[in-house]
Amino acid sequence: MQFYRSKLFAPLCFVGGIAVGAWGVKNCSKKQCCFKTTPIATNHNINNNNNNGLSLTSSVTPVKLPAENAAIAGMIDHTVLKQTCSESDIVKLCREAIQYGFASVCVPPYWTIYAKQLLAGSPVKVAIVIGFPFGYSDISAKVAETRRAVVDEVDEIDIVANICAIKSKDWDCLREEIRAIKEAACGRPSMKTKVIIESGVLTDEEILKCCEIYGAAGIDYLKTSTGYADKGASVHAVKLFRANLPEKVQIKASGGIRTRSDAQAMISAGATRLGCSAGVSIVTEGSNPQPSNSDPKSY
Numbered sequence: 001m002q003f004y005r006s007k008l009f010a011p012l013c014f015v016g017g018i019a020v021g022a023w024g025v026k027n028c029s030k031k032q033c034c035f036k037t038t039p040i041a042t043n044h045n046i047n048n049n050n051n052n053g054l055s056l057t058s059s060v061t062p063v064k065l066p067a068e069n070a071a072i073a074g075m076i077d078h079t080v081l082k083q084t085c086s087e088s089d090i091v092k093l094c095r096e097a098i099q100y101g102f103a104s105v106c107v108p109p110y111w112t113i114y115a116k117q118l119l120a121g122s123p124v125k126v127a128i129v130i131g132f133p134f135g136y137s138d139i140s141a142k143v144a145e146t147r148r149a150v151v152d153e154v155d156e157i158d159i160v161a162n163i164c165a166i167k168s169k170d171w172d173c174l175r176e177e178i179r180a181i182k183e184a185a186c187g188r189p190s191m192k193t194k195v196i197i198e199s200g201v202l203t204d205e206e207i208l209k210c211c212e213i214y215g216a217a218g219i220d221y222l223k224t225s226t227g228y229a230d231k232g233a234s235v236h237a238v239k240l241f242r243a244n245l246p247e248k249v250q251i252k253a254s255g256g257i258r259t260r261s262d263a264q265a266m267i268s269a270g271a272t273r274l275g276c277s278a279g280v281s282i283v284t285e286g287s288n289p290q291p292s293n294s295d296p297k298s299y
Contacts, residue, residue, distance in 0.1 A: 057121035079106040094118040125155035135160030146184040156192040194221035200231025211244035225255035232256030242270030
Protein backbone atom coordinates (compact mmCIF):
# COMPACT_ATOMS: atom_id res chain seq x y z
CA MET A 1 0.00 0.00 0.00
CA GLN A 2 1.42 3.36 -1.03
CA PHE A 3 0.93 6.49 1.01
CA TYR A 4 2.59 9.82 1.56
CA ARG A 5 3.70 10.82 5.01
CA SER A 6 4.16 14.57 4.81
CA LYS A 7 4.97 17.63 2.77
CA LEU A 8 8.49 19.03 2.78
CA PHE A 9 9.02 22.73 3.21
CA ALA A 10 12.10 24.88 3.32
CA PRO A 11 13.07 26.07 6.80
CA LEU A 12 12.58 29.57 8.11
CA CYS A 13 14.95 31.58 10.22
CA PHE A 14 14.09 34.70 12.15
CA VAL A 15 16.26 37.80 12.16
CA GLY A 16 15.14 40.95 13.93
CA GLY A 17 11.47 40.10 13.73
CA ILE A 18 11.77 39.08 10.07
CA ALA A 19 10.98 35.58 8.81
CA VAL A 20 13.49 34.61 6.14
CA GLY A 21 12.76 31.61 3.94
CA ALA A 22 13.66 30.22 0.56
CA TRP A 23 11.15 32.54 -1.14
CA GLY A 24 11.91 35.92 0.36
CA VAL A 25 11.17 37.90 3.48
CA LYS A 26 7.99 38.54 5.40
CA ASN A 27 7.54 41.09 8.17
CA CYS A 28 6.34 39.54 11.41
CA SER A 29 4.47 40.77 14.45
CA LYS A 30 2.49 39.09 17.19
CA LYS A 31 -0.64 39.75 15.14
CA GLN A 32 0.67 38.03 12.03
CA CYS A 33 1.32 34.44 11.12
CA CYS A 34 4.86 34.24 9.85
CA PHE A 35 5.08 30.89 8.11
CA LYS A 36 5.21 30.64 4.36
CA THR A 37 3.74 27.50 2.91
CA THR A 38 5.05 27.41 -0.63
CA PRO A 39 6.43 23.88 -1.14
CA ILE A 40 9.92 23.13 -2.36
CA ALA A 41 10.48 20.31 -4.82
CA THR A 42 10.16 16.81 -3.40
CA ASN A 43 10.32 13.26 -4.66
CA HIS A 44 6.57 12.89 -4.17
CA ASN A 45 3.68 14.81 -5.63
CA ILE A 46 1.86 15.27 -2.35
CA ASN A 47 -1.58 16.77 -1.95
CA ASN A 48 -3.31 16.84 1.42
CA ASN A 49 -6.68 16.96 -0.32
CA ASN A 50 -6.00 13.79 -2.27
CA ASN A 51 -6.60 10.67 -0.21
CA ASN A 52 -5.19 8.44 -2.99
CA GLY A 53 -8.12 6.05 -2.61
CA LEU A 54 -7.05 5.05 0.89
CA SER A 55 -10.11 6.28 2.78
CA LEU A 56 -11.73 3.64 4.97
CA THR A 57 -14.99 5.55 5.32
CA SER A 58 -16.98 3.65 2.71
CA SER A 59 -15.69 0.23 3.75
CA VAL A 60 -16.23 0.42 7.52
CA THR A 61 -19.67 -0.06 9.05
CA PRO A 62 -20.24 1.87 12.29
CA VAL A 63 -21.51 -0.22 15.17
CA LYS A 64 -24.61 0.74 17.11
CA LEU A 65 -23.72 1.31 20.75
CA PRO A 66 -26.07 1.90 23.67
CA ALA A 67 -26.64 5.64 24.08
CA GLU A 68 -24.47 5.99 27.18
CA ASN A 69 -21.59 4.10 25.57
CA ALA A 70 -21.93 6.13 22.39
CA ALA A 71 -21.71 9.33 24.43
CA ILE A 72 -18.43 8.13 25.98
CA ALA A 73 -17.12 7.10 22.56
CA GLY A 74 -17.70 10.65 21.33
CA MET A 75 -15.29 11.90 24.00
CA ILE A 76 -12.45 9.48 23.26
CA ASP A 77 -9.19 10.30 21.49
CA HIS A 78 -8.32 6.80 20.24
CA THR A 79 -4.57 6.70 20.71
CA VAL A 80 -1.44 4.90 19.59
CA LEU A 81 1.83 6.60 20.46
CA LYS A 82 4.24 3.72 21.01
CA GLN A 83 7.66 4.12 19.42
CA THR A 84 7.17 1.10 17.19
CA CYS A 85 3.69 1.87 15.83
CA SER A 86 3.42 0.65 12.26
CA GLU A 87 1.22 1.15 9.22
CA SER A 88 -1.01 -1.72 10.34
CA ASP A 89 -1.41 -0.10 13.78
CA ILE A 90 -2.59 3.13 12.16
CA VAL A 91 -5.02 1.32 9.86
CA LYS A 92 -6.49 -0.55 12.84
CA LEU A 93 -6.72 2.64 14.90
CA CYS A 94 -8.51 4.57 12.15
CA ARG A 95 -10.82 1.69 11.32
CA GLU A 96 -11.88 1.41 14.97
CA ALA A 97 -12.32 5.17 15.27
CA ILE A 98 -14.82 5.17 12.40
CA GLN A 99 -16.46 1.97 13.61
CA TYR A 100 -17.09 3.14 17.18
CA GLY A 101 -17.53 6.88 16.63
CA PHE A 102 -14.49 8.15 18.51
CA ALA A 103 -13.78 11.89 18.57
CA SER A 104 -10.30 11.60 17.10
CA VAL A 105 -7.25 9.48 16.58
CA CYS A 106 -4.06 10.64 18.28
CA VAL A 107 -0.96 9.55 16.35
CA PRO A 108 2.74 10.36 16.06
CA PRO A 109 3.44 13.23 13.62
CA TYR A 110 5.12 10.75 11.26
CA TRP A 111 1.71 9.22 10.51
CA THR A 112 -0.27 12.47 10.13
CA ILE A 113 -0.93 12.38 6.39
CA TYR A 114 -1.65 8.65 6.29
CA ALA A 115 -4.21 8.97 9.09
CA LYS A 116 -5.85 11.89 7.28
CA GLN A 117 -6.08 9.81 4.11
CA LEU A 118 -7.59 6.84 5.93
CA LEU A 119 -10.16 9.04 7.69
CA ALA A 120 -11.09 11.22 4.70
CA GLY A 121 -14.84 11.70 4.56
CA SER A 122 -15.41 10.71 8.19
CA PRO A 123 -16.09 13.03 11.15
CA VAL A 124 -13.11 11.61 13.07
CA LYS A 125 -10.44 14.24 13.75
CA VAL A 126 -6.67 13.76 13.52
CA ALA A 127 -4.62 14.81 16.55
CA ILE A 128 -0.84 14.70 16.89
CA VAL A 129 1.58 15.27 19.75
CA ILE A 130 4.10 18.11 20.13
CA GLY A 131 7.21 17.83 22.31
CA PHE A 132 6.21 14.29 23.20
CA PRO A 133 6.67 12.60 25.62
CA PHE A 134 8.85 14.59 28.03
CA GLY A 135 8.24 18.20 27.01
CA TYR A 136 11.73 19.53 27.64
CA SER A 137 12.65 20.23 24.02
CA ASP A 138 13.48 23.81 23.11
CA ILE A 139 10.61 26.19 22.42
CA SER A 140 11.83 26.60 18.83
CA ALA A 141 11.50 22.85 18.28
CA LYS A 142 7.89 22.87 19.49
CA VAL A 143 7.18 25.88 17.31
CA ALA A 144 8.57 24.02 14.28
CA GLU A 145 6.40 21.01 15.06
CA THR A 146 3.38 23.27 15.38
CA ARG A 147 4.07 24.92 12.03
CA ARG A 148 4.29 21.48 10.46
CA ALA A 149 0.92 20.63 12.00
CA VAL A 150 -0.54 23.75 10.38
CA VAL A 151 0.86 22.77 6.98
CA ASP A 152 -0.43 19.20 7.34
CA GLU A 153 -3.89 20.53 8.31
CA VAL A 154 -4.00 18.74 11.64
CA ASP A 155 -7.22 19.14 13.62
CA GLU A 156 -5.80 19.07 17.14
CA ILE A 157 -2.37 19.23 18.78
CA ASP A 158 -1.49 17.77 22.19
CA ILE A 159 1.50 19.74 23.48
CA VAL A 160 3.65 18.50 26.34
CA ALA A 161 4.52 21.40 28.62
CA ASN A 162 8.08 21.79 29.83
CA ILE A 163 7.82 19.80 33.06
CA CYS A 164 11.37 20.79 34.01
CA ALA A 165 10.27 24.44 33.90
CA ILE A 166 7.20 23.65 36.03
CA LYS A 167 9.27 21.88 38.68
CA SER A 168 11.77 24.79 38.59
CA LYS A 169 8.94 27.32 38.92
CA ASP A 170 10.11 28.99 35.71
CA TRP A 171 6.67 30.38 34.96
CA ASP A 172 7.94 32.90 32.42
CA CYS A 173 9.30 30.03 30.34
CA LEU A 174 5.88 28.39 30.28
CA ARG A 175 4.18 31.65 29.32
CA GLU A 176 6.62 32.27 26.49
CA GLU A 177 6.37 28.68 25.27
CA ILE A 178 2.60 28.67 24.95
CA ARG A 179 2.61 32.20 23.48
CA ALA A 180 5.05 31.11 20.76
CA ILE A 181 3.12 27.92 20.02
CA LYS A 182 -0.20 29.74 19.81
CA GLU A 183 1.37 32.27 17.44
CA ALA A 184 2.76 29.46 15.28
CA ALA A 185 -0.71 27.91 15.13
CA CYS A 186 -2.39 31.10 13.91
CA GLY A 187 -2.38 29.88 10.31
CA ARG A 188 -5.01 27.28 11.27
CA PRO A 189 -7.50 28.90 13.66
CA SER A 190 -9.66 25.77 13.80
CA MET A 191 -6.83 23.66 15.20
CA LYS A 192 -7.48 22.84 18.87
CA THR A 193 -4.65 23.19 21.39
CA LYS A 194 -4.32 20.84 24.33
CA VAL A 195 -1.53 21.23 26.88
CA ILE A 196 -0.31 18.22 28.86
CA ILE A 197 1.12 19.04 32.29
CA GLU A 198 1.81 15.53 33.66
CA SER A 199 -0.32 16.14 36.74
CA GLY A 200 0.73 12.86 38.37
CA VAL A 201 4.21 14.22 39.09
CA LEU A 202 3.08 17.71 40.16
CA THR A 203 2.02 19.14 43.49
CA ASP A 204 -1.38 20.77 43.87
CA GLU A 205 0.38 24.14 44.03
CA GLU A 206 2.10 23.47 40.71
CA ILE A 207 -1.18 22.35 39.13
CA LEU A 208 -2.89 25.53 40.32
CA LYS A 209 -0.15 27.68 38.76
CA CYS A 210 -0.51 25.79 35.48
CA CYS A 211 -4.27 26.38 35.55
CA GLU A 212 -3.58 30.10 36.00
CA ILE A 213 -1.05 30.30 33.15
CA TYR A 214 -2.81 28.13 30.60
CA GLY A 215 -6.25 29.43 31.48
CA ALA A 216 -5.00 32.93 30.65
CA ALA A 217 -3.29 31.71 27.47
CA GLY A 218 -6.56 30.72 25.82
CA ILE A 219 -5.87 27.04 25.20
CA ASP A 220 -8.75 24.70 24.37
CA TYR A 221 -7.93 21.82 26.77
CA LEU A 222 -5.69 21.18 29.75
CA LYS A 223 -4.66 17.53 29.75
CA THR A 224 -3.58 15.42 32.71
CA SER A 225 -0.80 13.22 31.38
CA THR A 226 1.17 11.62 28.57
CA GLY A 227 0.78 8.07 29.83
CA TYR A 228 4.56 7.84 30.18
CA ALA A 229 4.81 8.92 33.83
CA ASP A 230 4.44 6.57 36.80
CA LYS A 231 1.02 8.08 37.56
CA GLY A 232 -1.60 9.04 34.98
CA ALA A 233 -4.99 10.69 35.29
CA SER A 234 -6.67 11.03 38.67
CA VAL A 235 -10.10 12.20 39.71
CA HIS A 236 -8.42 14.58 42.15
CA ALA A 237 -6.42 16.28 39.38
CA VAL A 238 -9.42 16.58 37.06
CA LYS A 239 -11.51 18.16 39.84
CA LEU A 240 -8.65 20.55 40.64
CA PHE A 241 -8.43 21.52 36.96
CA ARG A 242 -12.15 22.15 36.73
CA ALA A 243 -12.29 24.25 39.88
CA ASN A 244 -9.44 26.51 38.74
CA LEU A 245 -9.77 26.88 34.96
CA PRO A 246 -12.00 29.27 33.03
CA GLU A 247 -15.21 27.57 31.97
CA LYS A 248 -14.24 27.75 28.29
CA VAL A 249 -11.09 25.65 28.87
CA GLN A 250 -12.03 21.98 28.70
CA ILE A 251 -10.25 19.04 30.33
CA LYS A 252 -8.73 15.96 28.77
CA ALA A 253 -8.02 13.05 31.10
CA SER A 254 -5.47 10.53 29.91
CA GLY A 255 -3.11 7.94 31.31
CA GLY A 256 -4.38 4.71 32.85
CA ILE A 257 -8.01 4.94 31.68
CA ARG A 258 -8.75 1.31 30.86
CA THR A 259 -12.33 0.57 31.94
CA ARG A 260 -15.75 2.09 31.57
CA SER A 261 -15.80 2.91 35.29
CA ASP A 262 -12.46 4.75 34.88
CA ALA A 263 -13.95 6.76 32.03
CA GLN A 264 -17.15 7.56 33.90
CA ALA A 265 -15.21 8.69 36.97
CA MET A 266 -13.17 11.15 34.88
CA ILE A 267 -16.27 12.47 33.12
CA SER A 268 -18.08 12.93 36.43
CA ALA A 269 -15.07 14.87 37.74
CA GLY A 270 -15.22 17.29 34.79
CA ALA A 271 -13.37 15.75 31.84
CA THR A 272 -14.91 16.24 28.40
CA ARG A 273 -12.25 14.34 26.47
CA LEU A 274 -10.50 11.06 27.26
CA GLY A 275 -7.18 9.91 25.85
CA CYS A 276 -6.83 6.15 25.83
CA SER A 277 -5.75 3.14 23.81
CA ALA A 278 -8.43 0.94 25.39
CA GLY A 279 -11.32 2.82 23.80
CA VAL A 280 -12.89 -0.20 22.13
CA SER A 281 -13.05 -2.26 25.31
CA ILE A 282 -14.35 0.76 27.26
CA VAL A 283 -17.29 1.42 24.94
CA THR A 284 -18.17 -2.25 24.41
CA GLU A 285 -17.88 -3.26 28.08
CA GLY A 286 -21.13 -4.83 29.23
CA SER A 287 -22.78 -4.55 25.82
CA ASN A 288 -23.10 -6.48 22.58
CA PRO A 289 -22.54 -3.84 19.88
CA GLN A 290 -24.10 -4.52 16.49
CA PRO A 291 -23.34 -3.11 13.06
CA SER A 292 -25.70 -0.27 12.24
CA ASN A 293 -26.62 -2.06 9.02
CA SER A 294 -26.67 -5.68 7.96
CA ASP A 295 -23.64 -5.77 5.67
CA PRO A 296 -21.04 -7.89 7.50
CA LYS A 297 -18.51 -7.60 4.67
CA SER A 298 -18.06 -3.88 5.09
CA TYR A 299 -15.85 -4.02 8.19
